[in-house]
Amino acid sequence: xxxxxxxxxxxxIAGGGPLPLAVADAALSMGRAVFIVGLEDNADQGIAAxxxxxxxxxxxxxxxxxxxxxxxxxxxxxxxxxxxxxRKIVPDALGFKLLPxxxxxxxxxxxGLLRGVVDLLEKEHGLKVxxxxxxxxxxxxxxxxxxxxxxxxxxxxxxRAAVRAAHAIGLLDIGQGAVACRGVVxxxxxxxxxxxMLDRVGSLAPRLRGTVEARAGVLVKLPKPxxxxxxxxxxxxxxxxxxxxxxxxxxxxxxxxxALVGDAEVLARRANAxxxxxxxxSHEQVEAMLK
Amino acid sequence: xxxxxxxxxxxxIAGGGPLPLAVADAALSMGRAVFIVGLEDNADQGIAAxxxxxxxxxxxxxxxxxxxxxxxxxxxxxxxxxxxxxRKIVPDALGFKLLPxxxxxxxxxxxGLLRGVVDLLEKEHGLKVxxxxxxxxxxxxxxxxxxxxxxxxxxxxxxRAAVRAAHAIGLLDIGQGAVACRGVVxxxxxxxxxxxMLDRVGSLAPRLRGTVEARAGVLVKLPKPxxxxxxxxxxxxxxxxxxxxxxxxxxxxxxxxxALVGDAEVLARRANAxxxxxxxxSHEQVEAMLK
Numbered sequence: 129x130x131x132x133x134x135x136x137x138x139x140x141i142a143g144g145g146p147l148p149l150a151v152a153d154a155a156l157s158m159g160r161a162v163f164i165v166g167l168e169d170n171a172d173q174g175i176a177a178x179x180x181x182x183x184x185x186x187x188x189x190x191x192x193x194x195x196x197x198x199x200x201x202x203x204x205x206x207x208x209x210x211x212x213x214x215r216k217i218v219p220d221a222l223g224f225k226l227l228p229x230x231x232x233x234x235x236x237x238x239x240g241l242l243r244g245v246v247d248l249l250e251k252e253h254g255l256k257v258x259x260x261x262x263x264x265x266x267x268x269x270x271x272x273x274x275x276x277x278x279x280x281x282x283x284x285x286x287x288r289a290a291v292r293a294a295h296a297i298g299l300l301d302i303g304q305g306a307v308a309c310r311g312v313v314x315x316x317x318x319x320x321x322x323x324x325m326l327d328r329v330g331s332l333a334p335r336l337r338g339t340v341e342a343r344a345g346v347l348v349k350l351p352k353p354x355x356x357x358x359x360x361x362x363x364x365x366x367x368x369x370x371x372x373x374x375x376x377x378x379x380x381x382x383x384x385x386x387a388l389v390g391d392a393e394v395l396a397r398r399a400n401a402x403x404x405x406x407x408x409x410s411h412e413q414v415e416a417m418l419k
Numbered sequence: 420x421x422x423x424x425x426x427x428x429x430x431x432i433a434g435g436g437p438l439p440l441a442v443a444d445a446a447l448s449m450g451r452a453v454f455i456v457g458l459e460d461n462a463d464q465g466i467a468a469x470x471x472x473x474x475x476x477x478x479x480x481x482x483x484x485x486x487x488x489x490x491x492x493x494x495x496x497x498x499x500x501x502x503x504x505x506r507k508i509v510p511d512a513l514g515f516k517l518l519p520x521x522x523x524x525x526x527x528x529x530x531g532l533l534r535g536v537v538d539l540l541e542k543e544h545g546l547k548v549x550x551x552x553x554x555x556x557x558x559x560x561x562x563x564x565x566x567x568x569x570x571x572x573x574x575x576x577x578x579r580a581a582v583r584a585a586h587a588i589g590l591l592d593i594g595q596g597a598v599a600c601r602g603v604v605x606x607x608x609x610x611x612x613x614x615x616m617l618d619r620v621g622s623l624a625p626r627l628r629g630t631v632e633a634r635a636g637v638l639v640k641l642p643k644p645x646x647x648x649x650x651x652x653x654x655x656x657x658x659x660x661x662x663x664x665x666x667x668x669x670x671x672x673x674x675x676x677x678a679l680v681g682d683a684e685v686l687a688r689r690a691n692a693x694x695x696x697x698x699x700x701s702h703e704q705v706e707a708m709l710k
Contacts (some may be wrong), residue, residue, distance in 0.1 A: 213626030234602075291608075296587045302604040312502070313593040316607035318584075319627055320619065328611065328619065335504030336610055344471070 134248030137161040138263065139200030139255070142171040143207030145278040147260065147267070147363055150390045151206050152178050153278060154264030163198035165191050170209050183214050192253055195212065198219035203249060205242075205359045206388075211319065239301050239352065242359045259358040269364075269408040271384035271405060274396040277405040279379060283346055285311050287381045287409070290348035291417045304362040307377065309337050309345030322349065322364075323371055330375035338376035345377045350414070351386045363388040366398045369406070379405035383414050428452040429554065430491030430546070432482065433462040434498030438551065438558070438654055441681045442497050443469050445555030454489035456482050460550045461500050461636045476503050480513030483544055494540060497551040497679070502529075502610065530592050532645075533650045536612065550649040550680060560655075560677035560699040565687040568696040570670060574637055576602050578672045578700070581639035582708045589643035595653040596677035598635030598668065600628050613640065614654075614662055621666035634694065636668045641705070642677045654679040664693035677697035 138155045142148035142164050148171065152162045162410065164180040171182075173367040181194040195203060219227055226248070232245035249255045261268045273279070279287060293306035293313045305317035307329050314336055317325045329337055338344030351364035356370075364380060364387060372380055380399075382389070387408075389395050399406045429446045433439035433455050439462065443453045455462075455471040462473075472485040486494055510518055518537070524535035540546045552559045564570070570578060576601040584597035584604045596608035598620050604628055608616045617638065620628055629635030639710055640653035655671060655678060671690075673680070678699075680686050690697045 210624075211627060216626065250452055293588070293591055293593055296591055297584070298606065300584055300604065302584055302607065306609075312610060313591065314610040316588065316593065316609045318597075318607050319603060319605040320623060324619075328615075332611060333501075335507065336502060 136201040137163050137199045139195040139198065139203035140164045140168045141203060142175055143205070143209040144170045144172065145363070145367075146172065146174075146365060147205045147388055147390055148207045149174050149178075150267060151260045151263050153205060154267065158193050158264075163195065163200055165194050167209060171207065172176075180274060184218065185209070186217040186219040186223045187247075188226060189220040192222070192249075195255065196253075200255065202256045203259050204258050204260050204263060205245070208321070208363070236372075237358065239355050242249070242356050246356060246359060257358055259361070261361075262358075266392070267388050267390060268361075268385050269382045269387045269389045270392055271408045272412050273407065274392055274406045275278040275379075275399045275404065277379065277403060278399075279346070279381070279405055279407055282310065283378050283405070284343065286344075286346040286378075288417045289313055289408075290346055290381070291350065291409075294348045294350040295353065295418055298350055298355075301352055301355075304352060305347060305349045307345055307347050308376075309377075312336075314345065322347070322368060326368070326371040326375045326377075329377070330371075338378060340373070342374055343376060343378040345375075347377055347380045349382050349387055351383065357386075361386065361388050363390075364395070364406075365390050366395060368403060369395060369398045369402065373399075373402040373404055377404065379407065381407045383410055384408035384410055386411070387393055427492040428454050429491045429641075430486040430494035431455045431488065431550045432494060432496040433457045433466055434496070435461045435463065436498045436654065436658075437465075437656060438679055438681055439463070439498045440465050440469075441468035441558060442495060442554050443589060445558065447665070449555075454486065454491055456485050458500060462498065474499070475509065477508040477510040477514045479517060479539075480511040483513070483540075486546065487544075491546065492546045493549050495549050495551050495554060496608040499612070499652075499654070525526065529651070530646050533647050537647060548649055550652070552580060552652075553649075557683070558679050558681060559676050560673045560678045560680045561683055562699045562701050565683055565697045565699065566670075566690045566695065568670065568691075568694060570637070570672070570696055570698055573601065573635065574669055574696070576670075577637040578698075579603055579708045581637055581672070582641065582700075582705055585639050585641040586644065586709055589641055589646075592643055592646075595643060596638060596640045597639050598636055598666075600668075603627075605636065613638070613659060617662040617666045617668075619657070620668070621662075629669060631664070631667055634667060634669040636666075638663050638668055638671045640671075640673050642674065648677075652679050654681075655686070656681050657686060660686060660689045660693065660695060660697070664690075664695055668695065670698065672675075672698045672700055673704065674705050675701055676701070683685055
């Protein structure tokens with residue numbers, strides 16, 4: 129977890145959302161050069177404001193040569209990547225060579241695939257893979273309540289129920305998120321993603337959930353047990369807060385150090401404006417809930 | 420599991436869907452009288468064709484007096500019941516007296532609540548609670564493939580993935596259903612119910628799921644481990660088959676003897692027309708997948 133010692137250009141392989149840009153800003157603010165490789169159909173167009181290139185998923189050779197030409201020795205992968213249709217991937221020469229390996233890894237789940245990518249970058253191409261939060265610790269959820277609103281007794285029960293549910297589906301490498309309301313788990317995240325799950329909560333009959341007027345229910349996102357934390361931590365952002373608010377939830381709980389939040393102050397400001405709590409649970413709190 | 424010996428009127432407490440009517444028909448065909456108590460906002464209006472009465476949820480006294488006045492000594496509960504808004508339940512006198520007990524039971528999950536209802540009927544009111552399939556074994560899913568289409572190798576993998584997921588969420592008393600496609604769990608059922616989950620699968624990006632032209636993916640529904648099987652077995656019906664078909668799935672798997680299917684022939688006919696498989700897994704097959 130040492131930061132700031134490395135001075136070479138930081139490579140950022142960018143999935144969707146604002147986090148890749150937050151990582152780039154953090155590196156630049158410490159005087160470190162960056163180069164972003166945006167994954168087509170995933171990365172924000174905003175990467176164009178930074179030194180960057182684009183590569184489609186499957187164009188592994190191009191991705192590697194972009195990073196090497198930019199002089200990167202360290203690389204970080206950040207931002208959600210939509211699961212591609214395997215039959216529609218157009219690999220480049222290197223991608224084609226590696227395809228059988230990745231198809232095999234994918235059979236081991238997302239986690240197996242990500243480990244394979246890390247191994248490829250590190251062992252075969254001499255790039256060091258670091259976590260986005262090794263660039264800037266501030267990107268991680270801190271411990272404790274971040275907002276004016278704090279979880280009440282009912283919320284504590286919902287946090288516990290959703291923690292248990294998120295843990296169970298994480299064990300199976302299915303998803304990272306769950307929503308509980310008044311003690312009942314009302315939504316589980318599989319491949320649809322957190323945003324779509326939250327929209328679904330908002331479309332449930334009002335008797336099953338909270339409302340904007342009388343908020344109830346909690347979104348919990350947890351790392352999958354045993355997952356490669358360098359490349360696939362759960363993330364929450366301003367958009368997550370806004371969708372949770374629209375779904376009538378009272379708040380959001382993550383594990384401190386176990387979720388990327390981008391700028392915690394910006395997140396808390398939005399949550400305060402909308403009347404939600406955001407809390408970072410200690411690892412011990414999470415463990416106690418799983419007993 | 421003896422049937423046909425009891426000759427008193429069979430009481431049927433009816434939730435939603437066609438199963439309560441199927442149970443009534445089965446009893447009548449064996450020469451047994453029935454009386455249906457339809458739960459308001461849940462039961463099908465079709466119960467009006469049978470000796471029946473209506474009771475709202477919370478009107479426990481009325482429900483009991485309807486059953487007793489009809490001469491019922493055995494009662495069965497069948498059909499899904501929408502989780503009511505506890506704050507909006509209007510109990511009758513007996514319901515009011517029992518409310519604290521049920522609020523406490525509900526904290527133990529659906530299963531705790533159902534056990535409490537069974538206890539109330541049996542121990543305090545002398546009614547014997549029987550499973551719908553004790554009235555007619557035919558209501559249960561038989562073992563083996565029911566359809567012309569049979570599960571292929573990919574489907575077997577999806578069945579396994581969805582069985583493991585459904586089991587995990589069942590252990591937490593969250594839900595009974597899961598959908599996997601090409602080895603990936605793409606939807607988990609919480610409170611929204613199977614129909615809404617299937618509609619969601621249909622709205623996922625086509626690269627993540629099957630299509631009507633190239634079916635892929637399997638819906639699995641399993642009993643929650645340790646649940647009160649007399650009153651809350653998972654159910655699939657013609658509507659489930661139709662929604663699974665619309666979502667691009669290749670088939671449906673349940674545990675033989677562990678799911679209500681109503682009329683298996685009718686179900687199979689609809690599945691054949693739509694090109695899906697329906698399979699009843701043996702208990703041993705399910706256990707092997709969980710290892």
